[in-house]
Amino acid sequence: MTAIILVWNPDEWNDWTYPAVLEEVAETGRHLASWDIGTSLGSAAGPAGAGNAVGADAAGVAAGAEAAGTDAWLVLQGRHGRGLIGHGIIVSERPAPRIQTPDSASAAGAGAQDDAQPGATRADAHPGAQAPSPLYIQVDFDALLPAGDQIPASVLAETVPGIDWGALHGPALAVDPAVEPLLRGLWGEFGPVPADPTQPVPGTVPAAAVTRVEVNKYEYSPDARRVCVAHHGTSCAACGFSFEIAYGEIGKDFIPVHHLVPASQLGSAYELDPITDLVPLCANCHAMAHHGVRTPRSVAELRRIMAAAGFLTGQSVTPEQLQAQQDARRILEQH
Ligand SMILES: [Zn+2]
Numbered sequence: 086m087t088a089i090i091l092v093w094n095p096d097e098w099n100d101w102t103y104p105a106v107l108e109e110v111a112e113t114g115r116h117l118a119s120w121d122i123g124t125s126l127g128s129a130a131g132p133a134g135a136g137n138a139v140g141a142d143a144a145g146v147a148a149g150a151e152a153a154g155t156d157a158w159l160v161l162q163g164r165h166g167r168g169l170i171g172h173g174i175i176v177s178e179r180p181a182p183r184i185q186t187p188d189s190a191s192a193a194g195a196g197a198q199d200d201a202q203p204g205a206t207r208a209d210a211h212p213g214a215q216a217p218s219p220l221y222i223q224v225d226f227d228a229l230l231p232a233g234d235q236i237p238a239s240v241l242a243e244t245v246p247g248i249d250w251g252a253l254h255g256p257a258l259a260v261d262p263a264v265e266p267l268l269r270g271l272w273g274e275f276g277p278v279p280a281d282p283t284q285p286v287p288g289t290v291p292a293a294a295v296t297r298v299e300v301n302k303y304e305y306s307p308d309a310r311r312v313c314v315a316h317h318g319t320s321c322a323a324c325g326f327s328f329e330i331a332y333g334e335i336g337k338d339f340i341p342v343h344h345l346v347p348a349s350q351l352g353s354a355y356e357l358d359p360i361t362d363l364v365p366l367c368a369n370c371h372a373m374a375h376h377g378v379r380t381p382r383s384v385a386e387l388r389r390i391m392a393a394a395g396f397l398t399g400q401s402v403t404p405e406q407l408q409a410q411q412d413a414r415r416i417l418e419q420h
């Protein structure tokens with residue numbers, strides 16, 4: 086399956102509040118959007134000015150390239166900068182002429198609005214329309230770079246030649262399958278850093294090779310994590326494990342955070358307090374907090390379990406530290 090390039094020129098279309106979209110992707114792993122891909126799908130060359138004019142050898146959107154499961158690369162154009170800024174997956178079965186809000190898309194299920202005859206749908210949606218109406222696809226954006234951090238057109242041109250990255254004429258272009266591994270490589274090198282390092286950054290492996298998992302968005306919010314770790318430190322609240330002490334430089338500042346409030350108890354008005362509701366837990370303790378229970382075990386419970394197993398006793402306390410504690414207690418008792 087070939088991938089698709091979505092050309093985004095904020096000078097022409099900027100309904101996105103990009104920082105909010107970025108935050109949503111960071112917290113929930115995705116942002117669903119309707120994307121206008123022009124009017125003449127399936128045509129390699131397309132009539133001039135029809136909306137899918139192409140740069141260099143890249144063909145117009147090839148038939149089938151816009152099907153569900155296709156990788157979509159978001160490329161920024163215009164005076165705000167040019168370059169690769171995001172990745173997503175097409176979730177609609179096929180392009181449709183109607184604008185669909187993300188809400189109605191998720192409520193109806195992707196592609197569900199296309200139950201009618203495809204031809205009839207188009208005609209009904211725009212009765213008497215002279216010009217072909219633009220077609221929309223639903224894209225689940227799953228990895229985005231902050232504005233300004235896009236992989237520049239010059240870097241793209243060096244690594245992925247044959248496409249005029251500085252002058253893409255949108256709105257959507259098919260990507261030569263031979264080019265895809267190069268894009269993935271670049272994205273792996275310069276793309277976003279995952280909150281969970283055991284998970285691949287979306288886009289760095291073919292969509293067909295990964296399954297999407299739901300995550301607790303409170304445990305993946307970068308801002309909330311920062312506040313939590315600034316307050317509680319980077320050692321595990323249950324066992325005291327420090328990734329930096331154990332692994333040195335590569336473990337510096339690394340600690341997963343755990344959301345203490347059971348998800349089943351969250352009301353719709355819930356607002357996260359990163360200091361009281363999040364706690365740093367090492368990967369082992371985090372797994373054991375969730376393992377086999379619907380309501381996560383508390384930190385105190387984890388500590389009790391580890392102490393009962395003899396694991397916590399004296400664990401991280403050296404004889405010198407023990408002596409220092411005894412000395413301190415003796416001094417305090419003398420006064
Ligand atoms: Zn731990």
Ligand SMILES: [Zn+2]
Pocket residue numbers: 304342343344371374375381
């Ligand atoms: Zn957790």
